[in-house]
Amino acid sequence: MNTDKNLKSISSDLLLARRQDLTNSLPPLDQVIRGSLITRYVKCGKSKCRCVSGPGHPSLYLSSLHEGKTRLVYVPASWEPWVQQRLDNFHRTQDNLAELTEINLELLKRRIQD
Numbered sequence: 001m002n003t004d005k006n007l008k009s010i011s012s013d014l015l016l017a018r019r020q021d022l023t024n025s026l027p028p029l030d031q032v033i034r035g036s037l038i039t040r041y042v043k044c045g046k047s048k049c050r051c052v053s054g055p056g057h058p059s060l061y062l063s064s065l066h067e068g069k070t071r072l073v074y075v076p077a078s079w080e081p082w083v084q085q086r087l088d089n090f091h092r093t094q095d096n097l098a099e100l101t102e103i104n105l106e107l108l109k110r111r112i113q114d
């Protein structure tokens with residue numbers, strides 16, 4: 001559903017149904033991480049390693065902002081799907097809350113209480 005400027009033309013019943021869908025499709029809130037995955041390249045220091053002449057060995061990190069500071073947490077390759085799922089859950093939650101806000105604002109304008 002396009003919620004940008006077209007909410008006005010949508011019936012209240014449809015808005016309430018959409019709101020229910022959004023609520024039902026919220027990801028599990030205990031499985032969210034706010035942050036992003038980044039790759040850092042690190043030279044291992046071995047004089048004969050191929051990384052001497054290259055960018056270094058790639059390592060995955062989770063970058064997360066907390067109280068104004070960015071933290072980097074190393075993510076083993078086997079944990080990437082686990083982390084990615086939680087990053088996706090966070091974004092889906094954020095998108096859902098944004099759309100729920102738009103719907104609730106429109107319901108407020110129409111003076112429709114739940």
Ligand SMILES: [Zn+2]
Nearest residue numbers: 043044049051
């Ligand atoms: Zn190396």
